Amino acid sequence: PTVVPKPAIPAPAAWQQPTGATGEVQIHRVSKSFGALKVLDDISLTVPSGDVTVILGPSGSGKSTLLRSINHLEKVDSGFVTIDGDLLGYREKGDTLYELKEAEILKRRVDVGMVFQTFNLFPHLTVLENVIEAPVTVRRQSKAAATQDALALLARVGLSDKAHAYPRRLSGGQQQRVAIARALALKPKVLLFDEPTSALDPELVGEVLDVIRDLARSGTTMVIVTHEIGFAREVADTVVFMDSGRILEQGPPSQVFTAPKHARTAEFLAKVL
Ligand code: ADP
Ligand code: MG
Secondary structure, three states: OOOEEEOOOOOHHHOOOOOOOOOOEEEEEEEEEEOOEEEEEEEEEEEOOOOEEEEEOOOOOOHHHHHHHHOOOOOOOEEEEEEOOEEOOEEEEOOEEEEOOHHHHHHHHHHEEEEOOOOOOOOOOOHHHHHHHHHHHOOOOOHHHHHHHHHHHHHHOOOHHHOOOOHHHOOHHHHHHHHHHHHHOOOOOEEEEEOOOOOOOHHHHHHHHHHHHHHHHOOOEEEEEOOOHHHHHHHOOEEEEEEOOEEEEEEOHHHHHHOOOOHHHHHHHHHHO
């Protein structure tokens, strides 16, 4: 594939400089339409390094599309995203951004780990094999080193005893914890979670939230889409409320949850609380 010019994207001159720590995400005036439907409408958002941002909003408001835009799984129509000041899907030349080839994007995407609602584990691989797959194939780690790291990660998510089990033998909560270990195995600068507990039976939600809470406390930069308001109140530095492809408001949980500025936020919270 050849490099595609993206002249509609604004000049990089406008970028803010990153703070110096790792994992800072800057979303800069991102818009995206599917046909006539504008799913992201001029979204700008900075997630400082080490911070946890929770995104809330009704179904269809663009939350998943925004997360997917951060690691270039979704190609935006205009705007761009940087991780520590680096573009993930483009290179810049003058005032123009050129889309990178897929192989190059894949290499850069290791900076951004993603955990989905459905766990997406490889069914034919054991838990350990699931976790070492990407480090070995994408990061070119040796199998021995990747295995050592993977065992430490499985201990961290409380699954040391399941290393040699196949995913179908695990509960949904255990599978999701494996998916988190697998995302961490690439040593990402940023972790994205898209409704990580929505597919779980209620009694399994807590064990997954415990792992995410542990990551939040250890200073991992994270963007989490969730409807778990109690959890959001506890771990979020910033809560963002999205509606119809726009950020209606953002602020610390103490403000957004107790004194939302926007009627739509209050209406949404009344439904999910
Ligand atoms: P949320 O995660 O907040 O529920 P999404 O980002 O998944 O919202 O979707 C936002 C809107 O974009 C929805 O109306 C959805 O139907 C639409 N959409 C998402 N992905 C696609 C796609 N690949 N093609 C067409 N429409 C899409
Ligand atoms: Mg979604």
